[in-house]
Amino acid sequence: MTQADDLQSEDFGFGTQIRKSPYFDATLRWGAKGFSVYNHMYIPRDFGDPEQNFWNLVNEAILCDVGVERQVEITGPDAAKFAQMLTSRDLSKMAVGQCKYILITNADGGLLNDPILLRLAENHFWISLADSDILLWAQGVAVHSGFDVTIGEPDVSPLQLQGPKSGEVMKALFGDDIMELKYYWLREVELDGIPLIVSRTGWSSELGYELYLRDGSRGDDLWEKIMAAGASFGLQPGHTSSIRRIEGGMLSYHADADSSTNPYELGMDRLVNLDMEADFIGKAALRRIQEEGVSRKQVGLIIEGEPLKGPNSSYWRIEKDGVVIGKVTSAIHSPRLEKNIALAMVASEYGNLGTRVKVVNRSGIVNEVGTENATIVERPFYDPKKSIAAA
Incomplete structure (x- = not known):
């Protein structure tokens, strides 16, 4: 364990109005230097050089405190029916022990969240959230739904163990049979009496696992046990990598999508099943959007010029022949690709591959250009094809 900086909670001026994860103190001991707020909780965003964090992720493995990925727990006789009402993805063949990436839409077809759904038992689901108040949404929807369900937030806090060496670390922790866990499936396990759900999922586009701690009092123990097991494999403390997630085209909710964005604009047609018998919130609106088509769509961009010094902190407008046609939502320099890469939303008629555009950055000034x-x-x-993560 490294304690070079010996930082304490009070050094950051943290208050009590924002929650801390069970791993908070451990991340400080292991070198967390900066935090942001996500789902009303502190999340580590800085362990030093973000480029080194990226290389640690893609070459060895990193352990990330993602306790901010709060769970909405759905239980009761109608849990499966209620879960289906929340999402446009067909859950009729979802097995116990399976995970699915889903979309939660409002009545207008707008995206409220793009979480992972976990099915722990026949009538027991967790929605592992991106940054938005879906607990309140689900509780509100349940009130007059007519379904017999209980909606709450359990004592569950995930960690992400991600990178090519993550499997070796998992074997050191749980034995060889953990390698039988398939991509987007889960398993209930214990580690020295610490209750966990382990899944083959993660927000990195790399081989990885999420460990869902079911007893918040054991957060420090769990963090230290994982770091000790991973020492010989080069495991480092880290944070979710903006470089890798943009390389992988992964959404960051609020940045790349919000309640005014629909799945068709994002190219996520495969997650909308309008033919299934079950109804879901937003079905009628999404059918109308599908029939009418969309006026804008998400695209990838390669931005020329000097390497970006960090991610964009505001939306950058995109112009074609002097006309504003959209905005850059997430941009970063990829040291592996040696290019500035970005996700953007543009008017559909300008969204063809190979189209040349102008990006006006940081109110017109990026690298003095x-x-x-x-x-x-x-x-x-x-x-x-996500072959790395699914390997």
Whole structure:
């Protein structure tokens, strides 16, 4: 364990109005230097050099505190029916022990969240959230739904163990049979009496696992046990990598999508099943949007010029022949690709691959240049078939 900085909670001026994860103190001991707020909780965003964090992720493994991915728990006789009402994805063949990436839409077809759904038992589900108040949404929907369900937030806090060496670390922790766990499936386990759900999922586009701690009092123990098991495999403490997630074309809710964005604009048609018998919130609106088509769509961009010094902190407008046609939502320099890559939303008629556009960055000033040339390209930018994560 490294304690070079010996930082304490009070050094950051943390208050009590924002919650801390069970791993909070451990992340400070292991070098967390900066935090942001996600789902009303602190999340580590800085362990030093973000480029080194990226290389640690893609070459060895990193352990990330993602306790901010809060769970909405659905139980009761009608749990499966209620879960289906919340999402446009067909859950009729979802087995116990399976996970699915789902979309939660409002009555207008707008995206409220793009979480992972876990089915722990026949009538027991967790929705593992991106950043939004879906607990309140689900509780409100349940009130007059007519379904016999209980909606709550359990004592569950996930960690992400991600990277090519993550499987070796998992074997050191749980034995060889953990390798039988398939992509997007889960297993209930214990580690020295610590109750866990382990899944083959993660927000990195790399081989990885999520460990859902079911007893918040054991957070420190769990963190230290994982770091000790991973020491010989090069495991490092880290944070979710903006570089890798943009390379992988993964959404960041609020940045790349919000309640005014629909699945068809994002190219997520496969997650909308309008033919299933079951109804879901937003079904009628999404049918209308499908029939009418969309006026904008998400694209990938390669932005020319000097390497970006970090991610964009505001939306950058995109122009074609002097006309504003959209905005950059997430941008970063990829040291592996040696390119500035971005996710963007543009007017549909300008969204063809190879289209040349202008990006006006940071209110017109990036690297002392007012505009940069850019080209619309396919996304994801790296490993488009997700073969690494699914290996």
